[in-house]
Amino acid sequence: MTERGLRAYAQPLQRIKRHALWLAAAFFFALAYFAAHNLLEKAGERNDARAIQRWTQTSVLFNQLIHELQKERGLSSGLIAAGGMQFGPALSDQHRLTDLAIGRMRERLYELLVEADGLAHAVERTLSALDGLGTLRIAVFERRIYREQAVASYTKLIEPLFEQLLMATSAARSSRILRQQIAFLSFLQVKEMAGQERALLTAMLSAGNYDLPQATAFHRIKAEEQTWHRNFLHLADPDVVTDYEALLRAPHVAEAEQMRQLVFAGYAGEEPPGGMVSQAARWFDLATRKIDSLADFEHTLSERLLRDANAFEADAQGTLLVNALGVLFSLALACVLILQLWRGKELAERDLELAAQVFDNSVESIIITDEHTRIVEVNQAFTRISGYERADVIGQKARLLNSGRHDSGFYAAMWDKLVRTGAWEGEVWKRRKNGEVYPALQSIVAVRKGGQAVTHYIAMIVDLTKYKETEAMLEKLRTFDPLTGLPNRDAWRSALDQAIANAERNGGRFALIDIGLDRFKLINESLGHGAGDDVLIGAAEYIRRLLRRHDVAARLGGDRFAILLPDLDDAHSIGALCERLLAMFRHPILAHDKQLHVSISLGVALYPADGKDSRTLLRNAETALNSAKESGRGSYKFYSTEMNAAGARLLALEQLLRQALDRNEFSLVYQPQVAARDGRLIGVEALLRWRNPELGMISPVQFIPIAEATGIIVPIGEWVLREACAQAQAWRSRYGLSLQVAVNLSARQFLSSELQAVIRGALDETGLPPELLELEITEGLLMNDPIGAACILERLRDMKLKIALDDFGTGYSSLAYLKNFPLDRLKLDRAFVMDLPQNESDRAISHTVIALGHNLGLEVLAEGIETEAQRDFLTEAGCDCFQGYLFARPMSGPELEAWLQLRGGAAHEPAQAPGRGTGRTDAMQD
Template sequence: HRADREGFEEREWTYVKKDGTTITVLLSVTALRREDGWLTGFLHVANDVTERKRAEETLRKQSAAMTASMDGIGIVNDRLEFTVVNDALAKLYGYPDPQSIIGLPLNALYEPPTYERFTSTILPIVKQRGRWRGEAPGLRYDSLTFPQEISISAIEGGGLVCVVRDITERTYAEEQIKHLAYHDALTGLPNRLLFKDRLTVAISHAQRAHTRIAVLFLDLDRFKVINDSLGHNIGDQLLQAVAGRVQSCVRESDTVARLGGDEFTILLPHLPHAEDAALVAQKIIDAVRYPFQIEGREFFMTTSIGISLYPDDGFDAETLIKNADTAMYQAKEQGRDNYQLFNAFINAKALQRIALEHGLRKALVNQELAVHYQPIFDFRTGRISGMEALLRWNHPTLGMIPPTVFIPLAEAIGVMIPVGTWAMRVACAQAKAWHDAGYRSLSLAVNLSVCQLQQPDLLERVEEILDETGLPARLLELEITESSAMQSPETSVRTLYELKKLGIRISLDDFGTGHSSLSYLKRFPIDTLKIDQSFVRDITHDPDTAAIVTAIIAMAHSLRLKVIAEGVEFTEQSAFLKKYSCDQMQGYLVKAPVPSDRFVELLATASDEASAG
């Protein structure tokens, strides 16, 4: 035995007690010898060390857990100096190892304002309640800060345990969620909720400072046509580009928001003069007019803007936004590509517009729409050679609604394609009936709206109608305007050439009132030119207008195009047009648009009435 050789030996033994529990015993054996060294016996001393062993095992496990923990753990003494640090804490704060932190004061890991919060608020709470948990920015070894969740607990006998967790990713995710709640995902601009909050705050400031605020409501003109015909990818890129241009037109203190779709709002606080809002609106209109380059294509856009002012037009956010929206619709009615200020008269018209919009959505189902026909008189034959199909709406309570009112409205609310398709089908069926009745050379002109010209399946719809009605394609003439063709020139050119292949004729309506007329005559497969009635109206008393009309006729004939004059009301105008070889005319001199049952009566009599002039 070692006790025999060395005089002393210690060993731990585990025993099972009578009740089945185990105990750990530390057995000490000491050799007993006489003075001459002779071994006389052994002294055995047994101590129960069960509790100590348990404490050691607990400490070992705690140390292993502390080392393995993903959270940073540190213990500080009463002087707030670190005495114990795990690897995770050193890593969180960017130190090379735990030993680099041992001995450092707690304030080494926090910026002065944060540490002041610890000493003045957090540590007194720990002293009173025994623990505290919250968030505070930590200071890394490289002087960068990071968001952390920290738990501090008091240790019995003195000192504190600090458990630190890096919440950078969680904080970023929370900020993203918060950002998405208040911002538009596509453009990154504030959304309706944030805009309304900022407007409410701005109104409070304006009330105290007695200053003005302007709210601009911006809507892109005919954006739906591009979005529907070319796809949402192009539309989204266009919206992002518009958002950037609008932001470049305002101050940093202003707010540009996207409400949804193609609608934007702008908050102009601290406005020195009401006129300044109009200047900003015009600046935005000019910026949006400049061509957009997207995926190798060039797009032309315009915008309509409504303006409301605080306190003139409202005292709360909802009213100011609503009134700016109302003024924007007035800008649409004024021809788009302009701005309008809100006033009470506009508001009354807006309420009427809402009633019309509601009624128009049901007009087709309720059979309130009808197609009327206006005869086209041929100067060479002296007879009616065709007719233009014109849509009419008889509202059940408001009576006849002018096409200049309800057709732009139909385009704006997205019902023009089904309405236009229905009108074309009805007109082609009627023209075929007259064709079968003996009027075999009678041509039919049908207007194509902006929406229809850009719809992807227009060619299929037209073919379907011709097959369904049996009308020869050569008798159908589709009328487009320069402004409708401008929405997407490349698409328009392709569509028109495909229609021409079917044998359909193409007419350019309202010639001279749009953009780049001559370039479109060259690019588009045009058969007929229609001189706008604004020119015809003045040809007999304005030499300049007369010169323009004669020039248009001569130019069209040199390009082998037929010329039709619109809006002819007087015999003097008819005589002038005939003198300068205009091919055909239409207008009240011949006959106003009439229902189909009255049109047949005109075929026999209108030629005599018109030729009398």
């Protein structure tokens, strides 16, 4: 036969041999599998047997401890019931026996811990429960506890011992042994009920007490005893039941039963036998003998259970050895056969292992299904991403992972493309095991056999959660203010444009509220931007609290916020909302550990009445806001067409104000201040005036708020300081007059870090002594930040300057703070002077302010004195100084010099009032 023929003959034989080897290997593997399965069962049975041994050994100690505690309970009950006259020595001896039983339990705990047995936890919990036994014993001996409490306390210690035994019962594969364990526990409960009966009847006999509660407790014990008794008879072996019934017929058991019936007869109203009370010790002895007999029977039961467990272990151990040898033999033969096949498969296995590594270690979730979309395999990334374990999904349909967010049309289009092209890719929503829906990128390819029928589908899923979160965060940063979390100006404009479009389409109306924080720049400049940020965050939170469901709030930038109120154009409802906003901001905002009171001003514009496009609406709402600020802040205004004209005037005024200082359009006038006692001139107050070449004289009421808001007040204030100091020094040099000049400080000046340097520069430049310069500050400025204001005032006082509190009484400053400020003078505001002496409230306030000032060691000056009646009333009230048109109007420096010359050139002569009673309007502007 040729070589070619031999090869052709040998190939079929080799295939037959290979198939035979596979069949043989499969047979021995199956044999090894079944033998191993049986081996595990036998190993479990052996372990069960050993566990039963340990449980039985430990239960003996449990039972001994329970027995001793039961006796201690009965003696304690009798001792308390007999008033301490009986059972004392016996109880002391019983304490020692109980302690010995506890000691044996501790030794057993150490053995179980060494063996790492689960019973150790039961023993440990039992010993922990007995920690309070010593306290209970003392209470019993000192009879500080009622008998029922003592019995209940001992029962509370005993009951957990039964529970621990039950919890530690072995889940034995042998139903017979498990039945014996449960029967054993039922017997222990019978014995426990006998112990409770012993304690109760001992107490009843000792105290001669057969009332209803005692009888009720007795019936409860007997009912429970009968229940456990039936359980035991039902579960125990027949020979055990026979022995138990013989025990119950013992003479001492019958005598105990007879005495129990006599006690019950006493409760039923029959005359109890004489001397029953003296029979307590007899009853306790009989009951104890009965319980001891039960304890002996209990020992017999535990020995029987231990013998059965030993036999069960021996049988399991022998079977285990036989099965182990069978497993080893089958595995050895199977391994020899597999080794023959291994060499021919090594290369293919290597390729499969590489593919498996790629499959298992891919960061993408991979799912393989059959042609019916039942899942046949998943990788580790799948379990990590979806939360499903492999066993949860194998055999399940792939639609298990669907989120429910895609309709049937979506899946129809997906399958149409998959059938036509063999692949599909797109973004989908998936659902994790915990119900969470997440975004994913999914790719599906169809696997075909021989290029024809589909056998499998392979899906790769990329979790896009982090990507989408990052995308959402970037979108939020683009459309939301990062500090407050509110929509920013761009998002606000978009929302406003959308609201206008909806309103045009549906004929709707809505309102727009522009919100500005009052004096926010002052907070930023004085306390820093960190405090400013805290104020903005707090303001945003206050605004959020008052929003309705569909309202939109935004931060427009700086200290500006806005609210869009859809479907709301009723002036009354909008006004009510504005009032609630103003009330909310009366609560302080915590900024850098300081409680700051920040008010707001509101401007309201309505669509379509006040504008039909977003630009007009925003401009008109801002105009209304500015009008609210001009009205004194902390208020709201609805837009009106007149406001535009007023706004234009204010804008023009601001431009002129910026040029006024350079053009020397400002000047100072000085209003004399006189002593109340004799009318002598003691000082002057410097008042700012502005005369514009085009507009003429402009009232401070008009331009001072603009200067404050724009910051121009700072250079103006510095000019006022230098000018006033120069004039006072000129009078001092020319006429020898040491007149104190008072200068008002604005809030921005007061909180400026350059304040001391500016004041010192003005004094050094002019040569004026610091004690002749008085600085006037307002209440509101002090109360914004009392602690910080006090520090600034202390530094000014160190410069020997005088400090006056202007317009006192209008700001409701706290007296608790006022006493801490280093002040020299209080100025009673003209608002409380103008209606004196007729107005009763003004009279009371004036008296109070003067008395307060004097109590604080301050000089009190009253402003706006225009009548002799006002002067006389305030003089009588004790006011120290006056200022007003009754004495002199505000005058320029040369006019004041001429006025002094008319008075003889002396500052100490009583002042006369040129033009008394005139110029009241000018006085109100000062």
